[in-house]
Amino acid sequence: MAKLSATAAFWGLLIGSSVVASSEVMAQEVLQVQASSRQAETEVAEWFEANRDRPTLLRAFVQRMPKGGDIHSHLSGAVYAERYIQWAAADGYCIDPAGPDLVEPSACNQDSSYFPAAQLYGRPATYDALVNLWSTRNLPFANQSGHDQFFEAFGGFDAISSSLTRQDDMVAEVANRAASQHISYLELLMTVKGSEARQLGRTVGWNSNFAQMRQRLLDEGLMDLVAQGSQDMAALEREVDKTLGCETPRPQPGCEVTVRYLQQTTRTRLPEEVFAQFVYAFELAKADSRVVGINLVAPEDNPVALRDYSLHMEMLGFLKAQFPEVNISLHAGELTLGLVPPDDLRFHIRQAVEVAQASRIGHGVAILYENEPFQLLEEMRRRGVLVEICLTSNEVILNVEGDEHPFLDYRAAGVPMTLASDDEGIARIDLSNEYGLAAQRYNLGYRDLKQLARNSLEYSFLTGDSLWASPEFNQLSLPCADDVPGSATTSAGCAGFLAGSDRARTQWQLEAEFAEFESLSSFRFR
Known part of the structure; x- marks a missing residue:
């Protein structure tokens, strides 16, 4: 499977590109390519508007459209x-x-x-x-x-999905499906050594002093579990590569998809088990670059999850202070009126943002039920807290769709969003379906869909600086400010910048894919 690293070979990064020394030649080409790119984008956007009422054509369009990443997908x-x-x-x-x-x-x-x-x-x-x-x-x-x-x-299917013998096949399955939809990056939610971490929590027992309990967990061998978990991740990566045939003459499409993982914690367990899972997850994310963040799973409306919600947020806030480098994305506000009492709708997203310091929120459907929701929306905009929107999942689980969904409210408030599949196998969908739904339900244009795709990488947990100088995606960062993704040449400064940033390099790839997509005559002249 394709791997991103700061040590990637310089020429391997820039397939189809050449580094030129003449700034005059470079400037001339950049102007020409920029003008051509703007025209191509306009023509594709016009085609999209002319055909937005044709569901079959819209499906073909979003299937082929580059979508960057799916950063909320349970394996x-x-x-x-x-x-x-x-x-x-x-x-x-x-x-x-x-x-x-x-x-x-x-x-x-x-x-x-x-x-x-x-x-x-x-x-x-x-x-x-x-x-x-x-x-x-x-x-x-x-x-x-x-x-x-x-x-x-x-x-x-838990007996199969929880077995280590099929995890490589599961990742390969999802990666191949992503490649078929022109998705280049996945953050898959999975659990490594979860039962062992929970058992350690039960052995240590509950202590409301988080610092003391964390130390007890460490004293009782938690770091040994972390070492084993990291070994499991390395073995999984090797097996996925083998399953996909990435080192063979005929690699499967999934080899071109970069896969990273979020370590899950089950929120329906005893407090000592949840805290142990959290400590383990933070340490694993710190120790293994394949694990780029942590998340919570299980129904948010579960009675234990409701009872202990604030306690869980306090646990996360404590650990985030110890490990500020560890990324947090949380399922929060995956609720609606009738599913839980009104009181349980009024604080979940706020505590995830303010107490747990989550930088991304999964679902966030209950945002307008929160206390002071408009102030919270502004805070999320200001902090750059992304919402992972899962339209089909919200429709199936919560019976919330169309104008009942806060998609347009987040958009009006300027809160960054991206589209995600959540559980595409159970829901019988794919990420392309979510792009089609968003376009149809909320009258989004082609440029709106591009922003959602770009957000998936801008707010991903990839390492390194962004390719973009601003969240508006209207100016490349200084090292690449005079370069055009997809053009025949790349400046030495930009190439060096890309070599040092997984995030920027993946974003550069997406922009090159957009350029290729917009050059397809089938989406301009049909």
Whole structure:
């Protein structure tokens, strides 16, 4: 899989480009390319407006459009049910037809009614039932809310998704799908050594003095777990490369996608378990460059998650003060009126921003229920706190869509946003679908979609300086101010700058991809 590093070979960075010494030649070419780029962008934007009422054409457009990154994607939920069934058949699992439920290979002989998962291909009714149970497909016939169907789906395939033997296949699956949609960067949420961290928390026991409890965890061997977790990440990276064939003459498309990880903490556990997971996550992110940040998972409306929400934010605030370099993105405000009492809608996003010091918020649907919501929106704008918008997920889980969704409120307040898939396998979507929904529901133009894509990298947890001089994306940073991504030449100063910044280099790649996309005649003259 393609890796970004500050030590990337200089010429390897600038494929198709050459470094020129003549500033006069460079300036002339830059002016020509800039003029051509503006014209191409205008023509694509005009095509988009002329065809925005054609859903089939819009889908083709957003499928091909470069989208930068998907920075809110749960690895286990991103895999489609059909793939889990394929792996179940290959790995010797069985099916309990009464559920139907997945049965681990070691238990296949416990009941004579169980049959091998490989036989599902000859039993389409049971096959379809499993797909429906492991996703939100045919939701109207699920006999329960989208919220319950969504969160219960994870349990159906947990035996496979939590097994180390298929993690490389899971990452490869998601990376290949990303490549097919012209997504170049993924931040995948996953849990490494989570059960071990929770067990350590139970061993140490609860102590409301965070500093003392953290020290106890360290004394009881937490750093040994961190070392093991880092080894697991290195092994996963090697296995993903092998699965994708990245070092072979015929690498799969996912090799071109850069993958980083967010370590998850389960918010529905005992306080001592949650705190231990947090301490472990911070230490792992500090120790392993593949882990670029941390997040919270599990339903925000779970009774334990509601009861301990403020305590969790205080834990994070304490640890962020110890490790300011560790990035935090939090699921917050994934709630709506009726799901929880009104009092639980009034402070979650604010505490995530102000107490936990999160630099990104996942979902943020309940923002207008918060106390002093407009002041909070302004604070988020001023701090540059990005909101990861998951339109389909919010529709399925919360029954919030269209004008009931705060998308336009965030936009009016100037709060940065990007689109994310959340759990594309369970929701039966992809990131391209989210771009199409946003365009249709909120009358977004092509340039608006470009900004959402650019935001995914600008506010990603990649290391290094930004390619852009401002969040408006109207001026490149000084080393590249006189360069044009996608042009035939690159100045030595810009090339050196890109060599030292993973973020800028990925952004440069996105701009070059936009230039290529906008040159396609099919989206200008159809």
